[in-house]
Amino acid sequence: MTTPLVALSIAGTDSGGAAGLAADLATFAALGAHGACAVTAVTAQDTTGVGRIVPLAAADVQAQVDAVLGDLPVGVVKTGMLGSDEVAAVVAGISGIPVVVDPVLTATSGAQLGSDEVVAAYREVVLPGATVITPNRDEAVRLTGLDPRTPALELAAALHELGPAVVLTGGDPRAATCGDTVMEGSGAVTVLEHDTIRTCNDHGTGCTFSAALAVHLGNGTDLLTAVHRAQAFVSAALTTSSTWELGRGRGPVAHIFVPTTQEN
Ligand SMILES: Nc1ncnc2c1ncn2[C@@H]1O[C@H](COP(=O)(O)OP(=O)(O)O)[C@@H](O)[C@H]1O
Numbered sequence: 001m002t003t004p005l006v007a008l009s010i011a012g013t014d015s016g017g018a019a020g021l022a023a024d025l026a027t028f029a030a031l032g033a034h035g036a037c038a039v040t041a042v043t044a045q046d047t048t049g050v051g052r053i054v055p056l057a058a059a060d061v062q063a064q065v066d067a068v069l070g071d072l073p074v075g076v077v078k079t080g081m082l083g084s085d086e087v088a089a090v091v092a093g094i095s096g097i098p099v100v101v102d103p104v105l106t107a108t109s110g111a112q113l114g115s116d117e118v119v120a121a122y123r124e125v126v127l128p129g130a131t132v133i134t135p136n137r138d139e140a141v142r143l144t145g146l147d148p149r150t151p152a153l154e155l156a157a158a159l160h161e162l163g164p165a166v167v168l169t170g171g172d173p174r175a176a177t178c179g180d181t182v183m184e185g186s187g188a189v190t191v192l193e194h195d196t197i198r199t200c201n202d203h204g205t206g207c208t209f210s211a212a213l214a215v216h217l218g219n220g221t222d223l224l225t226a227v228h229r230a231q232a233f234v235s236a237a238l239t240t241s242s243t244w245e246l247g248r249g250r251g252p253v254a255h256i257f258v259p260t261t262q263e264n
């Protein structure tokens with residue numbers, strides 16, 4: 001008998017199947033983890049944008065988290081769109097399990113997925129108990145309140161001061177390379193650069209990256225190696241989706257036909 005890694009995603013749904021829970025569960029499966037989930041919000045969303053957003057009550061999210069934690073040996077928690085400061089408090093109540101926080105505040109399409117109350121809750125209750133946070137530049141600027149021109153290193157340091165290790169992602173489809181700035185718990189900084197995959201089918205990239213990172217961390221991999229492997233997974237997924245013609249907008253990152261043989 002074997003027990004697989006169980007990864008719990010606490011996130012919103014994307015009806016288009018590109019981002020949020022769909023990305024998390026597909027990534028967990030591709031990397032050999034069993035995915036459990038707690039839905040925080042339901043979005044009517046496609047490749048062109050986000051329509052209706054229906055947040056769930058914190059009690060409903062808490063009930064899902066309690067059901068999963070009461071039965072399954074969860075090895076890692078990954079959070080995405082939280083929807084409200086009350087749901088943020090549910091995440092803050094989880095202890096004794098590594099928590100990877102993807103602070104989803106804005107969709108690729110530009111839609112707002114996190115209010116100022118949610119931003120405050122990240123700072124005050126979620127980040128102090130988080131293992132690692134994976135913001136993109138816009139999210140880091142919003143969470144820190146710093147000037148948008150602030151260098152990546154300073155943004156990472158400001159978030160690190162709130163508690164977690166930081167992976168400030170630098171995906172930029174127009175640049176030759178993408179650079180992710182990693183600040184470990186010790187404060188050590190490494191910039192991990194890799195080639196940009198040319199594609200407009202990148203909806204769900206951030207969710208996919210942090211879900212892959214969560215699986216590797218849940219398997220006990222050190223942060224730098226885990227980031228490197230999560231980047232490789234995203235690059236493979238984007239290479240596949242770069243050949244796709246799907247939807248009228250920013251198409252989904254491909255979670256299928258991705259090599260599943262990465263070391264854990
Ligand atoms: N076009 C791309 N080619 C290769 N890697 C990418 C590309 N876009 C993003 N990434 C990588 O995907 C991860 C998530 O990055 P990012 O796009 O910044 O997240 P978000 O979707 O939250 O904005 C990072 O590791 C980043 O380097």
Ligand SMILES: Cc1ncc(COP(=O)(O)O)c(N)n1
Pocket residue numbers: 011012013014019020021043045080081104106107108109202203204205206207
């Ligand atoms: C429910 C949900 N969660 C997260 C994202 C962010 O993903 P992206 O930055 O790729 O739009 C999203 N659009 N929808």
